[in-house]
Amino acid sequence: MTTKNNKYLHMKTKLSIFLMLICFTSIFSQEITGSWKGELNFQGSKLPLVFNIKKNKEGYTSTADSPLQKAKDIPVDKTVFEKNKLTLEISAIGGTYTGTLEGKKITGTFSQNGISLPLILESSGEKRNSAAKNETLQLPQNLNESIKRIDDFISYLEKNNAEAGEVSLFKNGKEIYKRNFGQQNLPSSPGKHSAFQIGSVTKTITASMIFKLIEKKQLNLNDKLSKFFPEVPNAEKITISQMLNHTSGLGDYVQGKDDMMWLINKSDDTKIMARIKEQGSVFEPGTDKRYSNTGYYLLTKILEKITKKSYAENLKETFTAPLQLNNLYTAGQNPANVYLPYDFTGKWKSKEDFDFNNVVGVGDIATNPTTLNIIINHIFEGKIVSKASLSEMMPKGDDNFGKGIITVPFYSKKYYGHSGGTYGTNSLMAYNPEDKISFSYSLNADRIGANNFAIGVLSLLYNKEYEYPKLNNEKIPVSDLQKYPGEYSSKDIPLGLKIFIEDDSLFAQGKDQPAFPLEYVEKDQFKFDNAGVKIIFTPEKKQLTLIQNGNSFIFDKK
Structure with a gap:
């Protein structure tokens, strides 16, 4: 599910032109546009530098200012911002800058003529592009008008054969809008469908069940992985907490060694554990952050070991039975009512997806957006885990990763939940505590991109100016x-x-x-x-x- 800060498919030597959506992909991008100021300190002299970054439909552009030298709007030849890393190349002065965005600060290195100096850039709050201003959004008093705008938007997408899926909005714990759309534009498939694969949204559900064990004193956040899986590399250093918030250093078993889509075929625990051990550690635990499906695979196995029950049984005890849900399934239940995913290649064509038995507790759950909204509302009301556990699960400060809950920023609004997807379906479950609004969707056929769908719905909800995506159904000979x-x-x-x-x-x-x-x-x-x-x-x-x-x-x- 692909909206967009925290972009965590890590391919260091290859361009990530394919999104492995079982991994978390963020929904809205972290703000980088505007002016960033810093000082170079060389042999006791300080030289202020300012970088002015803009974004257009082609990507990022920027200029540099050197106020002390009275140089302004120095052209920057290359501006790249990806995975919270900024790279600038300035041939006019033979300089380069690389840094990592952390909240309102970029920490990095400026290099020129063989000399490298640390340079910390801080946002000046000045936005050169007025459209990027972090305006304060207010929820309209008359939500009926917002709902009408959203419904018109979805009708536009449906009419233009652009999307198929389902969306649900809750206010104060009650559903105020629901629509299933676009399925009539897809090739017919037998059976009655009522559920979608939700990918990594599963992780919030798994994390909640882990915190239930912690509340019962059956598990501790500081417990080491070696207590359960001593054979995993670095297991004696990795904690439950680090697996929950992706700081364990574990790799990502979903990415095969020679075949990125190796999990579309039935695998087994022995092969998956062999892949986990083969990948080893990518960094020392607690020293960095990298999205890891492996961490949640192992957390699921720990849950089953401690409770001596299957993931499906734990899901029933924690969510299905107490919330009286009749449309929440894990792979072990072999649900037959799941919408099939499709790709658009001039026409809709069915798409091969995971064998979801390979990603139990990681990305296997099937349900619908209404059920997701019920779940996220109950979590934030303290009816699944305690308020203390919820606080522990939440992201802290500028960190967008929590322990099973991530930040989904939309301009001045912060939603919390998780995005997720599979090779063919994109989903989001998100809750805003300030407005008590929850927003969930699943798309099993997607032409405009799930991120753009989410931005469209939330823009119209908050009465923010929004231009419909341009759709071209012209068939090229x-x-x-x-x-x-x-x-x-x-x-x-x-x-x-x-x-x-x-x-x-x-x-x-x-x-x-x-x-x-x-x-x-x-x-x-x-x-x-x-x-x-x-x-x-x-x-x-x-x-x-x-x-x-x-x-x-x-x-x-x-």
Whole structure:
């Protein structure tokens, strides 16, 4: 589920042109636009520097100021902001800057002429782009008007064959809006459907059950992993707390060694544990933060070991029975009423998904948005875990990761919950304590990107100006696509890119990554909104430019 701060699919040497949505992907991006000020300290002299960052549809741009030298608007050749890391290249002065955004501070290093100096940038609060101002949003008194705007938006998406799924809104614990949409535009499938795969939203549910054990004194946040799985690398150093908030240093078993989609086939605990041990540790526990499905896989096994009950039995005892839920399933229950996922390649085509027995407690639960809203409201009302446990689960300060709950920021509003997805379905469960609003959705067919769907709904809810996404249903003749296919490579990144035609549609595929469809935008321009990818071909130069997350990369045809 893909809305967007905390972007945590970690591929250090490859462009993440495919989103592994069982991993958490954030919903709204952390604010980087505006002016950032810092001081270089060299041999006792201080030199102030200011970077002014803007964002447009192509990505980020910036300029630099050196007030002491009376130099203003120095062009910055390259501005990249991804996974909370900022990179600036300024050829005019032969300088580079790399830093990590932490709240309202960027900590990094400025390098020039072989000299590297620490440089901490702090937000000045000045926004060069007025549209990016962090305006204070207020929930309208008349929510009926907001609901009408949201309903019109969804009708627009449905009419243009852009989305299929379900959305639910609660206010003060009661449902004020619900709509299932777009399913009639998809190829028919047998049976009656009422549930969606929710991916990593499962993790909030798993974390809640872990905290129930802590409340019963059957487990402690400081317990070591070695108490349960001594064979896992660094197990004697890793705590339950670190697995909950992704600071354990464990890898991510969902990412296969040679096949990123290895879990679409039935696996077993022996093979998964072998993969976990093979991946080892990516950093020392507690020294960094990296999203880890492995941590939650092991937490699920710990839950089952302590209770001597299956995950399904624990789910029933903690959620299904006390909340009287009749539409909440784990993989072990083999639910038959789940909506199938689809990709759009000029037409909707069914998409292969996980064997969810491989991700029990990690991303296997199937339910609907109404049930998700019931769950998140009960969690925040202290009816699932205690208020003390809820406080422990919540993110602290500028950290967007809590212990099973993450921050979902939308301008001045902070929602809390989790996003998630599978190879074909994107979901969100989020709650705003200030307005007592909860917002959940699941999309099993998505052309505009789940993040854009969420931004649209929340913008209309808060009566914020919002422009509908432009949708192009024009079908391009195959003869017009023939100039694009081929093998491409880039000097910027070590990633081979294959462009090919299948079923009369254009596809792209990174080396060792799944293929994804390219949707026509305009002459020589295509996009894949689910991953925020745009590709611009320049056939006469035998090149393409790939744009994602504010980054631009040029590829040459071999």
